[in-house]
Amino acid sequence: MATEAELAIIGAGPAGIAAALTAATAGVQVVLVDAQPRPGGQYFRQAPGAAAAEALPVRQLGASPVCVMTDTLVWGVFPAAAGTGWELMLSGPQAPSRLWARVLILATGAYDRPIPFPGWTLPGVMTAGGVQAFLKGQGRLPGRRFLLSGTGPLQVAVAANLVQAGAEVVAVLEAARLDWRAARHVAALWGQWPRLAEGLRYWRALRAARVSLRTGWSVIAARGRGQVEEAVICRLDDAGRPIADSAETVAVDTIAIGYGLIPSTEVSRLLGCVHELRMDRGGYVPRRDAEMRTSLPGVYAVGDGAGIGGAELAQIEGRIAGLAAARELGHLSAAEAGARIRREQPGLARQQRFAAMLAALFAPRPGLYGLADDDTIICRCEEVTLGALRRAVAEGAADVNEVKGLTRAGMGYCQGRICGELIGRIIAATLSRADDMAALRAAGCFTARPPLHPLPMATLIALAEEVGD
Amino acid sequence: MQTTGSDLTSVAAGEEAAFTVLVDGRSISARAGQTVAAVLGAAGIRVFRRTAHRSEPRGLFCGIGICYECLVTVNGVPNVRACVTAVAPGMSVETGAAKRHGDGS
Numbered sequence: 219m220a221t222e223a224e225l226a227i228i229g230a231g232p233a234g235i236a237a238a239l240t241a242a243t244a245g246v247q248v249v250l251v252d253a254q255p256r257p258g259g260q261y262f263r264q265a266p267g268a269a270a271a272e273a274l275p276v277r278q279l280g281a282s283p284v285c286v287m288t289d290t291l292v293w294g295v296f297p298a299a300a301g302t303g304w305e306l307m308l309s310g311p312q313a314p315s316r317l318w319a320r321v322l323i324l325a326t327g328a329y330d331r332p333i334p335f336p337g338w339t340l341p342g343v344m345t346a347g348g349v350q351a352f353l354k355g356q357g358r359l360p361g362r363r364f365l366l367s368g369t370g371p372l373q374v375a376v377a378a379n380l381v382q383a384g385a386e387v388v389a390v391l392e393a394a395r396l397d398w399r400a401a402r403h404v405a406a407l408w409g410q411w412p413r414l415a416e417g418l419r420y421w422r423a424l425r426a427a428r429v430s431l432r433t434g435w436s437v438i439a440a441r442g443r444g445q446v447e448e449a450v451i452c453r454l455d456d457a458g459r460p461i462a463d464s465a466e467t468v469a470v471d472t473i474a475i476g477y478g479l480i481p482s483t484e485v486s487r488l489l490g491c492v493h494e495l496r497m498d499r500g501g502y503v504p505r506r507d508a509e510m511r512t513s514l515p516g517v518y519a520v521g522d523g524a525g526i527g528g529a530e531l532a533q534i535e536g537r538i539a540g541l542a543a544a545r546e547l548g549h550l551s552a553a554e555a556g557a558r559i560r561r562e563q564p565g566l567a568r569q570q571r572f573a574a575m576l577a578a579l580f581a582p583r584p585g586l587y588g589l590a591d592d593d594t595i596i597c598r599c600e601e602v603t604l605g606a607l608r609r610a611v612a613e614g615a616a617d618v619n620e621v622k623g624l625t626r627a628g629m630g631y632c633q634g635r636i637c638g639e640l641i642g643r644i645i646a647a648t649l650s651r652a653d654d655m656a657a658l659r660a661a662g663c664f665t666a667r668p669p670l671h672p673l674p675m676a677t678l679i680a681l682a683e684e685v686g687d
Numbered sequence: 688m689q690t691t692g693s694d695l696t697s698v699a700a701g702e703e704a705a706f707t708v709l710v711d712g713r714s715i716s717a718r719a720g721q722t723v724a725a726v727l728g729a730a731g732i733r734v735f736r737r738t739a740h741r742s743e744p745r746g747l748f749c750g751i752g753i754c755y756e757c758l759v760t761v762n763g764v765p766n767v768r769a770c771v772t773a774v775a776p777g778m779s780v781e782t783g784a785a786k787r788h789g790d791g792s
């Protein structure tokens with residue numbers, strides 16, 4: 219396995235694969251690292267031994283000279299000692315312990331935004347993406363009777379897939395109300411025909427299966443002894459607050475939640491890239507120029523991990539960063555790279571418009587963040603309740619890192635991936651400043667620290683031996 | 688640990704059991720490429736562990752290796768993510784661990 223690369227790409231989803239293929243075609247020596255056993259990310263995921271052919275980009279990757287390191291965690295990235303590139307710390311059965319690279323492209327993807335409610339830690343409450351991964355990746359249903367609750371097109375797709383796989387889907391609750399706000403975005407739909415047709419197909423499948431589709435509704439509590447047995451669902455007012463007398467109880471064993479996506483920015487935060495709060499891109503994202511360069515030289519960021527935009531936008535961003543990296547590494551002339559990047563611009567603009575439309579239509583409204591009560595766990599790893607977090611804020615903790623210091627929230631195994639954004643919102647709500655965005659910005663985001671994932675004992679021992687030498 | 692009573696449904700038809708793994712002492716059939724979580728699901732197990740402080744049940748949540756809620760003990764190694772760990776012949780899986788320790792960073 220390679221221990222040096224001209225270009226290292228972290229994440230083998232749509233963005234990372236597009237970047238890898240583009241750069242490798244230009245002659246760049248590329249190493250593509252991914253934690254999963256097979257490339258493709260969440261988007262091109264496939265069941266083991268599935269009869270259908272792999273997605274085209276995954277097949278192209280297999281036929282390319284790109285060195286693909288799967289089953290490999292990147293647990294740290296540091297400036298290389300000589301100041302000429304970056305050093306990646308790896309952990310995996312086949313991976314070298316370190317990989318040195320001159321240029322880095324971060325394509326780390328995203329995960330579902332959970333919104334906490336009483337009972338959300340019960341087994342049987344899952345994220346919509348997790349249900350989808352289980353279904354697509356394992357060919358199995360993670361339950362029998364499903365309720366979906368969240369915002370955005372993903373849950374309609376997941377529900378349709380569940381129905382097709384033989385599951386009972388009781389209802390799909392869309393928290394957003396699709397109203398007049400949609401009108402000003404109609405132009406963004408231009409050219410999105412395949413996507414619209416796909417959405418319509420899902421919608422029809424759900425109608426045919428008599429699945430109840432409700433907009434302006436959400437799950438507000440899960441109940442059960444030891445696992446989910448029922449969900450309380452409720453109509454929401456304009457601020458996203460439940461309208462008490464509309465509450466209903468439905469018997470289900472699985473509740474899939476997903477209120478949009480959160481970009482995975484651990485690596486870019488660890489590196490110290492400048493980040494900005496962009497709710498239209500899913501939260502804190504690395505600041506980038508038009509060629510996907512972050513504030514650090516030789517570090518690019520693409521795809522959902524740099525701001526939510528979907529697989530189409532991710533692939534365009536990946537190609538642009540791949541071209542820019544190839545130029546930076548001397549494999550493409552400035553003129554050729556520039557011309558090819560210009561050719562991507564119309565598609566880029568179209569996908570950006572579509573992403574902006576989805577973000578505006580499906581942004582979770584603030585009232586949803588008030589579903590939890592004082593006894594609801596917010597940090598699932600360290601079991602820190604909303605009440606404890608509020609007390610910390612009352613005692614003077616003004617940003618997420620201070621709250622972490624006082625309560626241990628965000629110190630557990632997931633390192634704040636699930637609770638980080640929630641704690642920012644809790645601080646902003648508790649301090650109740652007039653300007654929402656300014657309050658969220660002031661609450662900040664967790665500092666990322668290595669190791670970005672807990673390390674297996676074998677890796678720790680190997681490291682200790684290395685240091686001991 | 689607690690089960691739902693019967694196996695959760697398999698979507699793929701006609702799949703063959705390639706080997707067995709031991710789940711809490713029970714022999715469960717599995718095949719290559721499956722995750723530990725999928726095999727636990729097939730065995731009807733939804734509660735993967737209990738929490739350290741409140742002893743609350745937890746199971747699959749994110750399903751993609753991010754939340755660390757699905758931790759089980761595999762071949763004696765604690766705190767292994769069931770959702771991203773592939774099963775292997777002869778593997779022994781234990782659910783219900785009451786403790787896990789954060790790295791404190």
Ligand code: FES
Nearest residue numbers: 748750754755770
């Ligand atoms: S379910 Fe989240 S890490 Fe396994």
